Amino acid sequence: MVDPSPAPLSLAPKFAPDRLTLVGVGPGDPELLTVAAVKALEQADVVAHPVAREGESGMALAIALPWLQPQQLLLPLAFPMVAEAEPRISAWHEAADALARHVRTGRRVVLLCEGDVSLFATGSYVQLALRRRHPDLSFALIPGIPSVCAAAAAAAGVAVDLPLALQQEGLLIRPCPETASDFRKLLQSARYASTVLGLIKVGHRWPWVCAALTEMGLLDQALFAQRVGWSDQWVASASQVPPDARPYFSLLLIRQLWPEVLP
Ligand SMILES: C[S@@+](CC[C@H](N)C(=O)[O-])C[C@H]1O[C@@H](n2cnc3c(N)ncnc32)[C@H](O)[C@@H]1O
Numbered sequence: 001m002v003d004p005s006p007a008p009l010s011l012a013p014k015f016a017p018d019r020l021t022l023v024g025v026g027p028g029d030p031e032l033l034t035v036a037a038v039k040a041l042e043q044a045d046v047v048a049h050p051v052a053r054e055g056e057s058g059m060a061l062a063i064a065l066p067w068l069q070p071q072q073l074l075l076p077l078a079f080p081m082v083a084e085a086e087p088r089i090s091a092w093h094e095a096a097d098a099l100a101r102h103v104r105t106g107r108r109v110v111l112l113c114e115g116d117v118s119l120f121a122t123g124s125y126v127q128l129a130l131r132r133r134h135p136d137l138s139f140a141l142i143p144g145i146p147s148v149c150a151a152a153a154a155a156a157g158v159a160v161d162l163p164l165a166l167q168q169e170g171l172l173i174r175p176c177p178e179t180a181s182d183f184r185k186l187l188q189s190a191r192y193a194s195t196v197l198g199l200i201k202v203g204h205r206w207p208w209v210c211a212a213l214t215e216m217g218l219l220d221q222a223l224f225a226q227r228v229g230w231s232d233q234w235v236a237s238a239s240q241v242p243p244d245a246r247p248y249f250s251l252l253l254i255r256q257l258w259p260e261v262l263p
Pocket of ligand 1: 027028114115116117119120121122145146147148199200201202225226227228229230248249250251
């Protein structure tokens with residue numbers, strides 16, 4: 001006989017689409033959206049999406065496109081990729097205000113975010129700006145598959161097994177350091193702390209990163225992943241990647257140690 005387990009307190013879906021939802025759309029493949037993300041997209045009147053410059057089309061929109069319908073209003077929001085603070089702060093404020101305006105006209109609005117919505121994501125800045133500038137406006141977040149996780153999964157497809165973390169290990173996901181000396185220090189501290197590294201924003205840093213990995217004898221312990229989930233995805237041992245600059249959408253997974261007890 002089935003044990004009568006406690007009745008659930010609420011049958012409401014965990015990710016019931018709100019009036020405003022920040023949606024992680026995964027790293028590239030439209031099949032890697034969650035069911036919750038697809039439902040939120042289907043129910044949206046307005047689909048906001050980040051672009052680097054006005055008139056451009058963004059990655060997040062390209063990923064979500066198969067799930068969108070012609071009657072939905074597309075709302076590109078420009079987030080300049082610059083080092084200065086001011087243009088970025090203005091862009092976050094303008095984005096939050098634009099989203100709030102649409103929500104206040106009674107529309108259901110989604111903001112698309114590439115990968116996960118809380119991991120090095122423009123969506124996080126918009127989230128903070130919304131909370132400060134429109135504290136009365138509630139919104140929901142739907143997590144997405146992070147590029148680092150998608151890269152570890154894609155590695156198996158090229159017969160490279162690189163679990164992100166096992167047993168007592170740590171996992172550090174962060175941008176690639178800016179200098180070779182900081183990169184070497186990071187590798188040493190990660191090794192000391194049994195921590196696997198997921199380094200994003202490798203792109204144009206690859207020539208000196210590759211040289212440092214070679215010098216430290218770590219090329220074979222590193223997985224390089226470029227445009228994961230896209231039709232031109234390239235995932236390979238770092239030892240197979242020529243030392244030229246790579247695209248912005250590239251990352252490294254570095255596992256220097258393995259636990260003693262393994263199958
Ligand atoms: C601003 S971060 C966005 C991270 C994203 N929110 C996530 O959850 O993966 C951009 C960096 O993530 C990495 N990245 C994002 N998507 C990627 C993909 N499809 N393939 C490889 N790297 C990717 C790249 O290193 C890129 O420089």
